[in-house]
Amino acid sequence: MMQRRRDRRLVGLALAATAAITLTACSASDSGTSAPAEEAELEGRGPIQYVSSPDASxxxxxxxxxxxxxxxxxxxxxxxxxxxxxxxxxxxxxxxQVEGDAYSVLNLDVVWTSEFAANRWITALPEDALPVDEFVPATVEAASYRDTLYGAPYYTDGALLYSRTDLLAAAGVTEPPRTWAEMQSACDAVLALPDAAGMSCYAGQFDKNEGLTVNFSEAVASAGGSLFDAEGQPTVDTPEARAALDFLVNGFASGMIPRDAITFQEEQGRQAFQEGGLVFHRNWPYIYKSLSADDGSSAVAGKFGVSAIPGENGPGVSTLGGRNIAISSFAENKATAVDFIAFFTSREQEEARLALSSRAPVIPEFFEDPTVTTTYPYLPTLLTSLENAQPRPKVVAYGATTAAIQDEIYAALTGDKDPETALADLQDALTAIVNG
Structure with missing residues (x-):
């Protein structure tokens, strides 16, 4: 019975990722680039470099x-x-771009993989390098370009809504919010409590960086829209996108979203919630470990819960997140890199990292194993989030795409543009990028 349930869930995960294939094909054709059909030779053994963001865990x-x-x-x-x-x-x-050999193994955001593969900046992996049939299908799709595996799924991510369940219970709110209006209503009840003095309602990631692209994408999808249509054309000057942007702009204007959240990336938001400054917080699973710390570093340990993010008229739609590990095309000692990647993404190491960081594994059995979910009770909720997740635009010109989104949405959030103008300008900018 568990296997049948898992199979049905995996089908949903695969469908969440395949929605972006058309965008990839259109963008690759527009750019004039193409990935090699065969794997490059992966030779050489010796020292290598692992290139990644910091990992506090x-x-x-x-x-x-x-x-x-x-x-x-x-x-x-x-x-x-x-x-x-x-x-x-x-x-x-x-x-x-300078074909440097200082980077061997790259830790890539899932949405960068197509761009790097199309530009021949990373090397296709051998077909037998990884047990891909054991991974969540959506993570394999996100690590592939034109049906070729270029990255090893490292961890997967879906958005979670963290909430102060202790204060919500004190205010008589017994269920997590399913809609934006319900979240506002719950905040009104909580913030009227003496124990909530000085708190704010909600924050996500609104600094002018990739987190803003993610949060805006989620808001649009959660209002029933999308950033691009099935033919790869932008669809951001729409009523759905307007509803999403209004939710964010009005949130800042009303104080539902604190003013300093305009500078929040993941860690700043995590810190604000962990210190007791927010009733609700949208973030990734990795912060669960820090929030649960019982060493005095977390003011919310034992006082918070997780649920799906809310949407305009019902549960929201998460962005598919996560990371892939890939080999630079210009690296030396690629044979060592292949073996290291296989080791890095092995079941044993996935389990060890889950214990240390609460990063979501790419092996689906972890999401339903009672011995795991007892310690990480957010995993079933995360699996639901992943089942409904949508990818960011899987385009070759991703850098220009996300920069345009950040420019226009940030201008609206800071009041430099009204939402209608920002969306019209974004539509024009993305159309120019797509059509070259």
Whole structure:
């Protein structure tokens, strides 16, 4: 029975990812680039570099240390990039454009994989390098370009709504909000409590970086819209996108979203919720570990819960998140890199990292294993989020696409443009990018 339920869920996960294939094909054709049909030769053994953002949990470093202990002649050195996702991508792109060999194994946001593959900045993986049939199908799709695997799924992500269940209960709110209006109503009840003095209602990630693209994409999808249609044409000057942007703009204007949230990336939002400043917070699963800490560092340990993000008229739609591990086309010692990636994404290491970081694994059995979900009760909720998740635009010109979204949506949130103008300008900008 559990296997049949899992199979049905995996079908849903696969469908969530395949919606972006048309965008990939259109953009690749427009750019004039194409990925090699066959795997490049993966030769050479020796030291390699793992290139990634910081990992405060220490989970990735523990995996590297385990590898290094058994491979004295094939040591892995961590090259740490900035925490900001856009800066990470920029540095990786710059290294690829000069064909630098300083980066071997790249930790890529799932949405960058198509761009890097189309530009031949990463190398296709051998067909037998990974047990892909054991992974969540959506993660394999997100790691592929033109039916070829270019990355190894590292962890997967869907948005979760973290809520102060202790204060909600005190205010008589017994169910998590399913809609934006219900979230506002719940906040009104909680913020009237003396114990909620100085708190704000809600925050996501609204700084002018990739997090803003994610949060806007989710809001549009949660209002019944999309950023692009099935033919790869932008659809942001629509009533659905307007409803989504109005929700965010009005949230800042009314104080539902605190003013300082305009600077929030993931960590700033996590800190605000963890310190007791927010009733609700949209973030990824990785913060669960920090929020639950019982060493005095979390003011909300034992006082919060997780649920699906809300939408305009019902449960919201998460953006499909996560990371892939890929090999730079210009790296030396690619044979070592292949073996390291297989080790890094193995079941054993996935389980070890879950214990250290609460990063969501890419192996579906973890989501329903009672011995795991007892410790990580958010996993079933996350699986539901992933079943309904939608990918960001899977386009070759992703850098220009996300920059345009950030420019216009940030201008609306800060009051530099009214929502109608911002969406019209965004429609024009994305149309120009898509049509070259």
């Amino acid at each position: 220490g989970a990735a470093q523990a995996t590297i240390d385990a590898w290094n202990a058994d491979h004295p002649d094939e040591q892995v050195t961590w090259v740490e990039l900035p925490l900001d996702a856009d800066q990470q991508r920029q540095q990786m792109v710059q290294n690829a």
